[in-house]
Amino acid sequence: MAFFTHQICRGFSSSAVRNVVIKHVTIIGGGQMGAGIAQVAASTGHSVTLVDTNEDILKKAVKGIEGNLKRVVKKKFADKPEAGEEFIQKALQNVSTSTDAGSVVQGSDLVLEAIVENLKIKQDLFGGLDKLAPAHTIFASNTSSLPITDIASSTNRLDRFGGLHFFNPVPVMKLVEVIATSATSQETFDSLLNFSKKLGKTSVSCKDTPGFIVNRLLLPYIMEVIRMYERGDGSKEDIDIAMKLGCGYPMGPFELADYVGLDTIKFIMDGWSAANPDNPVFAQSELLTKLVAEGKLGKKTGEGFYKYK
Numbered sequence: 447m448a449f450f451t452h453q454i455c456r457g458f459s460s461s462a463v464r465n466v467v468i469k470h471v472t473i474i475g476g477g478q479m480g481a482g483i484a485q486v487a488a489s490t491g492h493s494v495t496l497v498d499t500n501e502d503i504l505k506k507a508v509k510g511i512e513g514n515l516k517r518v519v520k521k522k523f524a525d526k527p528e529a530g531e532e533f534i535q536k537a538l539q540n541v542s543t544s545t546d547a548g549s550v551v552q553g554s555d556l557v558l559e560a561i562v563e564n565l566k567i568k569q570d571l572f573g574g575l576d577k578l579a580p581a582h583t584i585f586a587s588n589t590s591s592l593p594i595t596d597i598a599s600s601t602n603r604l605d606r607f608g609g610l611h612f613f614n615p616v617p618v619m620k621l622v623e624v625i626a627t628s629a630t631s632q633e634t635f636d637s638l639l640n641f642s643k644k645l646g647k648t649s650v651s652c653k654d655t656p657g658f659i660v661n662r663l664l665l666p667y668i669m670e671v672i673r674m675y676e677r678g679d680g681s682k683e684d685i686d687i688a689m690k691l692g693c694g695y696p697m698g699p700f701e702l703a704d705y706v707g708l709d710t711i712k713f714i715m716d717g718w719s720a721a722n723p724d725n726p727v728f729a730q731s732e733l734l735t736k737l738v739a740e741g742k743l744g745k746k747t748g749e750g751f752y753k754y755k
């Protein structure tokens with residue numbers, strides 16, 4: 447359960463809640479991000495409940511976590527296979543799964559959401575869980591683009607709500623953006639910073655502005671790349687090679703877009719273009735719309751800008 451650095455005097459009034467030491471985490475959404483966050487949290491000693499809508503997704507997530515832990519161990523414990531196996535087993539023992547978020551949040555210090563990038567669905571989720579989770583529990587979203595303030599507005603714990611934005615693939619990428627809204631308490635923000643540190647990540651503090659730091663810069667780049675290709679100014683392959691070899695990026699922009707998921711990019715752009723209809727930076731792309739409509743969402747569906755089967 448949670449530990450507090452100060453004694454709680456009168457029940458759980460929000461101002462009485464002090465730095466929650468996060469040990470028990472509920473992660474909602476067992477897709478690429480949720481599973482990655484679960485892997486890192488479990489292998490750094492947290493007890494994790496991973497939630498998704500059906501058992502098959504959860505089974506796939508746990509299998510993926512096991513596979514990725516083996517990759518980690520191959521390098522970290524190259525000379526100590528027994529210690530490596532123990533590390534894997536310990537991490538896996540820290541992970542349980544559920545299809546019913548409401549029934550598992552009772553024991554959670556942190557509920558972190560990594561479900562589909564849709565404001566209404568995120569609000570409905572947190573609005574429901576707000577009535578079930580203990581008062582001390584911190585809520586956080588891994589949203590790529592939605593205002594944390596808007597997601598939090600469906601709850602009565604505005605001071606205990608923040609953003610924790612991870613990067614894909616979570617076990618490899620070192621950064622976490624920690625987002626405070628104008629209502630996030632300093633205690634909550636400190637708890638989220640400490641949690642990121644425990645996961646072995648470097649954190650940066652962000653305001654609740656669209657796309658925080660990284661995505662506000664990355665999305666315009668990706669959209670400009672797609673428009674460049676639509677204009678016929680370069681092939682996908684050449685653009686990818688150019689950005690990898692010319693800028694030293696580990697992936698070309700089309701490879702990265704496929705890796706992240708074209709549906710997620712489209713969800714983000716839909717929101718931003720609706721909010722900024724006159725800003726050409728956020729203009730829609732016909733090609734992106736077409737690929738998503740065809741179910742070509744990138745690596746996760748076997749085809750996006752490139753084919754993976």
Ligand SMILES: CCCCCCCC(=O)CC(=O)SCCNC(=O)CCNC(=O)[C@H](O)C(C)(C)COP(=O)(O)OP(=O)(O)OC[C@H]1O[C@@H](n2cnc3c(N)ncnc32)[C@H](O)[C@@H]1OP(=O)(O)O
Pocket residue numbers: 514515517518521589590612613614615616617618619661664665668696697702703706710711714
């Ligand atoms: C796009 C615009 C809009 C975005 C909006 C939504 C998205 C967001 O909100 C925020 C984001 O996440 S943006 C995306 C950020 N991620 C990147 O930029 C990834 C760039 N790519 C890379 O770093 C490498 O290609 C990468 C690390 C992926 C692969 O590297 P390699 O090609 O060298 O492949 P490997 O040799 O297989 O892997 C390198 C090392 O990493 C280990 N590894 C890879 N995946 C892993 C995983 N899932 N779990 C654990 N370990 C993993 C792999 O084992 C290898 O380790 P070493 O053997 O020690 O080097």
Ligand SMILES: NC(=O)C1=CN([C@@H]2O[C@H](COP(=O)(O)OP(=O)(O)OC[C@H]3O[C@@H](n4cnc5c(N)ncnc54)[C@H](O)[C@@H]3O)[C@@H](O)[C@H]2O)C=CC1
Pocket residue numbers: 474475476477478479480497498499500503559560561562563564567571588589590591611612613614705706707710
């Ligand atoms: N893909 C990426 O590179 C990054 C994505 N994000 C953000 O993380 C979130 C998740 O993204 P991905 O993992 O890529 O998506 P994904 O599509 O791989 O996984 C989303 C999962 O959420 C589940 N889900 C949907 N609604 C649910 C609900 N009401 N309750 C429980 N589970 C539900 C789905 O079944 C699915 O398994 C999004 O908000 C996205 O913007 C943030 C950083 C990077």
